Amino acid sequence: MTTKLKLDGATRRLALSYLAIIMLLSVSFSVVFYNASSRELGRQLPPIAAFQEFNAGNSGPGNTRSRQIDEFLAQRIAEGRSALAERLIWLNLLAVAAGSALSYYLARRTLEPIEANVEAQAQFVSDASHELRTPLTALQTSNEVALRRRSLSETEARELLRQNITEVTKLKSLTDGLLRLATQSAGPPVLEPVSLQDGAAEAMNRVINLAQSKQIAVEDSVAATSVLAQSTDVVQIVVILLENAIKYSPAGSTVYLSSSVRGRTGSIHVRDTGPGIRPYDQRRIFERFYRADQSRSRQVVEGHGIGLSLARKLAHRYGGEITVASTVGKGSSFTLKLPLAS
Ligand code: ADP
Numbered sequence: 001m002t003t004k005l006k007l008d009g010a011t012r013r014l015a016l017s018y019l020a021i022i023m024l025l026s027v028s029f030s031v032v033f034y035n036a037s038s039r040e041l042g043r044q045l046p047p048i049a050a051f052q053e054f055n056a057g058n059s060g061p062g063n064t065r066s067r068q069i070d071e072f073l074a075q076r077i078a079e080g081r082s083a084l085a086e087r088l089i090w091l092n093l094l095a096v097a098a099g100s101a102l103s104y105y106l107a108r109r110t111l112e113p114i115e116a117n118v119e120a121q122a123q124f125v126s127d128a129s130h131e132l133r134t135p136l137t138a139l140q141t142s143n144e145v146a147l148r149r150r151s152l153s154e155t156e157a158r159e160l161l162r163q164n165i166t167e168v169t170k171l172k173s174l175t176d177g178l179l180r181l182a183t184q185s186a187g188p189p190v191l192e193p194v195s196l197q198d199g200a201a202e203a204m205n206r207v208i209n210l211a212q213s214k215q216i217a218v219e220d221s222v223a224a225t226s227v228l229a230q231s232t233d234v235v236q237i238v239v240i241l242l243e244n245a246i247k248y249s250p251a252g253s254t255v256y257l258s259s260s261v262r263g264r265t266g267s268i269h270v271r272d273t274g275p276g277i278r279p280y281d282q283r284r285i286f287e288r289f290y291r292a293d294q295s296r297s298r299q300v301v302e303g304h305g306i307g308l309s310l311a312r313k314l315a316h317r318y319g320g321e322i323t324v325a326s327t328v329g330k331g332s333s334f335t336l337k338l339p340l341a342s
Pocket of ligand 1: 290293
């Protein structure tokens with residue numbers, strides 16, 4: 001609400017600045033135009049000296065007539081000047097009215113993306129605080145309960161500390177994800193040819209422990225295709241997709257990593273034989289903090305709903321995309337598409 005009010009004030013100030021520029025131009029143009037035009041009007045009158053010369057040779061009624069012509073022309077010029085001044089004043093009043101509307105429209109257009117950004121930031125902070133509150137409250141409660149007890153055996157104390165460390169580790173991974181999500185957009189990326197094969201190999205190295213802990217095999221058939229991106233980001237995206245495939249797949253299953261080329265796009269596919277994702281959730285899983293309802297699945301998987309949102313944000317930096325195809329009960333296939341390097 002306060003942000004909205006601040007932005008309304010900013011819109012008014014910006015609109016006034018635009019209007020001041022428009023009016024400065026309009027008034028300056030009018031003054032120059034008035035001066036030039038009135039000089040032109042004056043030039044149309046034969047020089048007074050020429051009349052006087054003419055009149056010097058003609059005494060009598062001719063002299064009086066020429067003075068009358070003189071006065072008449074001078075009066076016409078004065079009238080012309082005041083009519084011009086009046087029109088220019090009207091024109092400037094019109095410029096104020098039209099300029100105000102135009103300035104307000106331009107100010108809104110200028111501030112709209114900034115407003116959207118500020119709102120997104122505020123939403124991000126509120127979502128992030130909400131996500132952080134839950135584990136922090138759990139941590140606080142378990143410690144308070146333990147403190148209220150008269151005595152605590154060493155085994156119980158150790159158990160409490162172990163639980164605390166687990167919660168703190170979760171909080172750390174959450175804050176790491178939030179930090180990455182918040183700092184990704186800075187500046188345009190430096191593009192380099194990145195081998196999908198190398199990226200996939202590096203990503204597999206990073207998830208090897210997780211895969212082993214669930215006895216999941218990762219089958220890699222990624223070809224030597226180069227895309228235009230940054231290798232750290234490509235690896236990060238594939239790690240996110242692989243981690244999800246492993247996390248959500250049943251123990252002992254296989255995750256398949258492959259690639260393809262279509263037109264000017266190189267793709268990496270991460271396929272699993274996990275629980276699959278309902279069509280409704282497929283449309284929402286890339287939203288920040290969104291997690292599909294796991295109440296119907298046999299396993300409850302830890303997570304914060306940040307990974308896919310971060311992966312998509314990274315892919316967009318390179319003009320790429322991440323898509324999902326999934327069938328409930330059969331598995332999911334995530335595809336990272338990036339522009340080919342050559
Ligand atoms: P997280 O996995 O931490 O919840 P993500 O943003 O990576 O966050 O994923 C968002 C949601 O998408 C997950 O909560 C899960 O419901 C769904 N999802 C992602 N990958 C898979 C997958 N391979 N199989 C089934 N569901 C998935």
